[in-house]
Structures are given as C-alpha cells and as structure tokens.
Amino acid sequence: MYIIIAGGGLVGRGLAQRLVKARHDVVVIDKSKAVCEWVAARLGALAHHGSATSIDILQQAGIERADVTVSTMRADADNLAFAMLARSFGVERVIARLRNPQYESAYRLAGVTTTVHVSDVFADQLLLDIEQPHLQQVYTFAAGQASIVVDTVPDGSAAAGKTVSEIAASPDFPNACVITGIYRAETQTFVVPRGQAQIQASDRVFLVAEQANLRKASKFLHRKA
DSSP: OEEEEEOOSHHHHHHHHHHHHTTOEEEEEESOHHHHHHIIIIIOOEEEESOTTOHHHHHHTTGGGOSEEEEOOSOHHHHHHHHHHHHHTTOSEEEEEESSGGGHHHHHHTTOSEEEEGGGOOHHHHHHHHHOTTOEEEEEETTTTEEEEEEEOOTTBTTTTOBHHHHHHSTTSOTTOEEEEEEETTTTEEEOOOTTOBOOTTOEEEEEEEHHHHHHHHHHHTOBO
16 A cells, blocks of 8 residues: 655654555655654655645655555644645545544544544554554553454455354464454344354454454455355
C-alpha cells in the first residue's frame, strides 16, 4: 500500500518504521527538516519537508496515489485540515489521531474513517487499523501491547465449518491467540466457545492476542477455502 503519514513525531516515526518493515510504500510529511532527514536516513521512507495542510506539499508527496493517510500531528485542527484535504483528493481510508474528544464529530463530518484517541495511540494499533481494517478493536491492555478484537468470518472462508479445537491446532493459526467468544447474528446468540464449538461463515469471532498475532489470526480466518 502507498501510505502518507502527516507528522514525524514519536508516533509517526514509530508507525513509519513498522510499515516500512511490512514492505509498504511510506511517505512522511513534517515541518522539521531535521526530522525529515532522520526519517529518510534511518527508516528508508520518503520524507517531505513542509506542512501537511499545504496542497502543494501533498501533491509532491503523491496524495493522489495514497491508499491510506494517517495524521499524527500535535494539533487536532491540523489533523482535521489534513484529513479533509486527503478526502478531497479521493483517499478512501483516512485515519486521524484524536487529542480532544470534542473534535470527534468534526472528524466524522470530514469523512475520517478511523479516529484513534491520544491515550490509545500506539504504533502497533495503528498498524492493525491500516492492514486489517475489518477488525473492530474492543479493548486494549498491557500498555497497548495486546487487544481484544472482533473479526467477521467471510463467506468462503477455509475456517468455516471447523471447530475451535481444529482451528487452534492448525500450524497457520498463532498459538498465542485465543478465541474467547462467537456471536452468531443469524440466531442472535453468543457462544462461549469450547473445543467442539463450530465456526460458521458470518460469525463474529472475538480474539485476544498481541497485535502481531491478531494479524496472523485474521489472515487465517479470511483465507479462502
């Protein structure tokens, strides 16, 4: 994916580092020339010196090509302006760091697809939002290292029809991920899964794990039969 990050602070740099390692094309925009030089030299990402609320700078960064934009700047007003500009260029997925909850409705009106509260800002969580947007995060703990998320088993999934024990025994499903619940919308029932509980297409599955293992588990559930 082609991803533009507005803001090269600790969160922006940390996210850029993880995205580069995951082999995404990453561009960081920051007002500090020193930050841009550091990003280019240390992370191997592209960096543009200037304001992320400048149309000229956004065009230089290739905003028209972006699959995802992430705003991690210090001021909500800047993040909001960047998000609005990204949407105006047709970017479908716009993620914004939210510092003041009073801005949340403004972000929604601007077309922001995901807001991340400042207390929840960890680069691993942002990476999860980018790579697995179908995951719904319910709760984080252990200083953001682990989460409870909900994933929907799609039609045609290889996991559909398998029991929880069969899934857990698969070498492709992470050992350090636990299926803690199954919600079946068709019957509006919640199942506390035991080993013989069967996963069905359209089930909403509750998973608990660290971020890397959540990504692996989601990939397994979305693998086609």
